[in-house]
Amino acid sequence: MHPPIIAVFTAPELGFRGNPAAVVRSKHALTPEQMQAQAREIGMPATSFLLEDADGSYRVRWFAPDAEIALCGHGAAAAGVFLARQTQVETVLLQYSGGQIAVKVAGNRFEMRLHAIPVTGQVAVPQAIKDGLAIPVLEMYQTENKHLILTDSEASVAAMQPDFDRLRESDIFGYAVTAKGDTVDFVSRALVPHVQQLEDHATGSSHALLVPFWAPKLGKNQLVSHQLSPRGGRFFAELANDTVVLSGTFARE
Numbered sequence: 001m002h003p004p005i006i007a008v009f010t011a012p013e014l015g016f017r018g019n020p021a022a023v024v025r026s027k028h029a030l031t032p033e034q035m036q037a038q039a040r041e042i043g044m045p046a047t048s049f050l051l052e053d054a055d056g057s058y059r060v061r062w063f064a065p066d067a068e069i070a071l072c073g074h075g076a077a078a079a080g081v082f083l084a085r086q087t088q089v090e091t092v093l094l095q096y097s098g099g100q101i102a103v104k105v106a107g108n109r110f111e112m113r114l115h116a117i118p119v120t121g122q123v124a125v126p127q128a129i130k131d132g133l134a135i136p137v138l139e140m141y142q143t144e145n146k147h148l149i150l151t152d153s154e155a156s157v158a159a160m161q162p163d164f165d166r167l168r169e170s171d172i173f174g175y176a177v178t179a180k181g182d183t184v185d186f187v188s189r190a191l192v193p194h195v196q197q198l199e200d201h202a203t204g205s206s207h208a209l210l211v212p213f214w215a216p217k218l219g220k221n222q223l224v225s226h227q228l229s230p231r232g233g234r235f236f237a238e239l240a241n242d243t244v245v246l247s248g249t250f251a252r253e
Contacts, residue, residue, distance in 0.1 A: 005044060006078040008110065009202035009233035009248040016232030019202035020253050021062075021078035022047040025086070032061075032068065039063035045197055046075035050083065053095075058083060060094045060101075066196045071145065073204010073246065076101045077112050081250050084110075111247040116239065117143050117209040125149075132167035132193075133177065135160050140175075143209045146190065147175040154182045157189055158228045167193040176206040178213075185223040186214045202233025208244045215239040 003022045010018035022044040029051055030038075039047040043065055051059045060079050062072035069075065076094055080103020083092040091104045104111040119141035130137055133149070135156040141148040151157060157179050174192035181187045188210055190200040200206075207225065215221050221240070227233040238245040 003042065003047070004082055005253040006081050006250055007253050008074050008077040008081070008250045009204075009227070009235055010251050011232070011234035011249065012251075014226075014232065014234060016226070016234050017201075018231060018233050018248070018251070019046075019074040019200065020044055021072070021075045023050065023079050023082040024048070025050045025052075025082070027052070035061060035063050036068070040065045045201060046072045046078075048072070048075040048079035048082075050079055050094075058092065058094055060096050064195060064197060071096070071098055071114075071205045071208075073112070073114060073206075073208065074200075074202055076114075077103060077110055077204060077246075077248075077250070079103070080112060081105055081110050108249050108251070109247060110250055111245060112204065114204060114208040114244045114246065116212040116242045116244045117145050117205075118212055119143050119148060119209070123147070126170040126172065128166055128169035129172065129175075132163045132165075132169075133160060134163065135177075141213075145205055145209055147172055148209055148213060149175045149177045151177060151179045153179050154187045154228075157187050160189065162191055162193070162199070164191075164193045164198055167191065176203070176210055178210055180214075180218075181226065184226050185218055185220070186210065186225045187228050188225065189228055199229055201229045201231040202227045202235070204246055207235055207237060207246055211237045211239050211244045211246075 084105035
């Protein structure tokens with residue numbers, strides 16, 4: 001039996017199909033090797049593995065086909081949507097290695113809360129990344145998650161054709177490439193050249209660092225963004241102290 005696959009941060013009217021994740025709910029703990037093997041067979045960008053504890057709480061781990069993911073925003077949203085529908089509750093609390101994620105579901109919309117990820121400093125741009133992106137790189141910042149790369153325009157983000165072979169010559173794992181938007185507050189793409197997927201479709205973890213980066217620059221705490229991946233994603237976001245609240249729509253695939 002195939003597990004349910006839920007795409008999140010969709011926007012059908014814009015042609016955005018969002019980011020799909022499979023959800024596996026297990027009554028018994030699985031080993032990391034078992035989860036990795038299942039994720040490889042399922043083949044989705046992420047598979048969320050859910051285990052219910054004796055107290056009724058849920059633990060979640062995320063696996064791409066080739067590696068475990070420490071924080072997967074879209075996988076958390078898909079797992080929350082799945083559990084909310086299964087258990088007929090409005091808000092689901094997911095426990096993971098870094099803390100807790102709350103997912104609230106109403107109709108075909110969801111809302112999730114992530115810890116804001118601040119930049120920890122500006123860094124020099126490796127030549128391999130300059131060459132591999134082949135767009136203007138204005139600034140590059142380090143965070144505890146991905147790096148953040150600022151470019152000059154939405155057009156540059158949309159037209160970017162990454163040379164992943166060249167990008168892999170830098171050992172930096174992944175980066176959110178971003179610019180101020182033309183019709184929304186900001187746009188982005190998420191590149192992960194060292195893993196099988198290469199580019200993520202609609203990335204919650206990236207927005208946990210992009211929203212606190214853009215909010216002070218734009219002088220507002222409520223923002224709308226588009227991720228300009230081949231599938232595309234739309235995010236509604238709010239920065240509330242050290243929390244990023246992300247919301248959007250979802251669809252069963």
